[in-house]
Amino acid sequence: MDPVKILWVKANKLLPVYSGGDIRSYNILRQLARRHQVTLLSYYDGTPDSAYESELQQRFAGAVCVCTRRSANTTLKRGLDYLLRLANPMPYAVSRFASSEVREELNSRYSSVVFEVVVCDFLDAAVNFPETLSIPSVLFQHNVESEIWRRQAETESNVLLKSLYSKELRKMRRYERAMVQKLHQVIAVSEHDRELMGRWRNPLQISVVPTGVDVAQFSSVAPRSAPQPLVVFVGAMDWELNIDAAEFFCGEVLPKIQSKIPEDVSWGAIPAKEFKSSKGPWWKSLEVCLVLWSTYRRQRLWSFRCA
Structure with missing residues (x-):
């Protein structure tokens, strides 16, 4: 099999590898890069971080970094930002990652037709993808996000928060369903998640890549x-x-x-x-x-x- 040219799109910094999602993404990327031509597009908020960009390019040759220069959100800023986006039909957990710079970068990459596959890593990155996907595109779903919001809305005891969570749940359910249907293929991390998303599209178009452990990293x-x-x-x-x-x-x-x-x-x-x-x-x-x-x-x- 000839190497496949893959563009992998990730919101937020991938390094240091800390969260479960980052660990999963990092190790899949590392394994794919052994056999295929992988270009990682990583975009992040704050000020340009040359140390991060240099380390990422050392680990993944040809990695592209985009700093959106949005200020790191404090709790107060995040609250004000949420209020400004309250009327937005997109869920806040997605809309806050919208970036004109990233959208332009992705439009350029799709137009160039250099890549054979584009991977959207996490639902939040989908907000910057073009309306028309001219290259086979895969949505990597580490979670079924609407299920997380459903749980929060059902269990929250604070009346105000419960109302906000319910509102975000409705937005997330509509958006997530649309993205699961839009991209050409979906990757889930469990059969349970596959079954949940199978309500929105043909389950045969949803693959399962189970989460594992790199046993070589540990010693007895x-x-x-x-x-x-x-x-x-x-x-x-x-x-x-x-x-x-x-x-x-x-x-x-x-x-x-x-x-x-x-x-x-x-x-x-x-x-x-x-x-x-x-x-x-x-x-x-x-x-x-x-x-x-x-x-x-x-x-x-x-x-x-x-x-």
């Missing part, structure tokens, strides 16, 4: 004597779904474990403020340690001992 260690019971959770704790999962575990699952095991230690990555301030009965102490999260970054993990 000799077992320690009398190991203390340990529960490991390495999900990033600045994401609503992981916070929800950790709270469910601590509130519903942990008491059942503790009825069988007198003491337990649980680990989670960088908890959100709300989670750190929780005073649940499972919270006894808090420490900080450093662990090697990946080859490219050390990540702080919070550990809490459960009495």
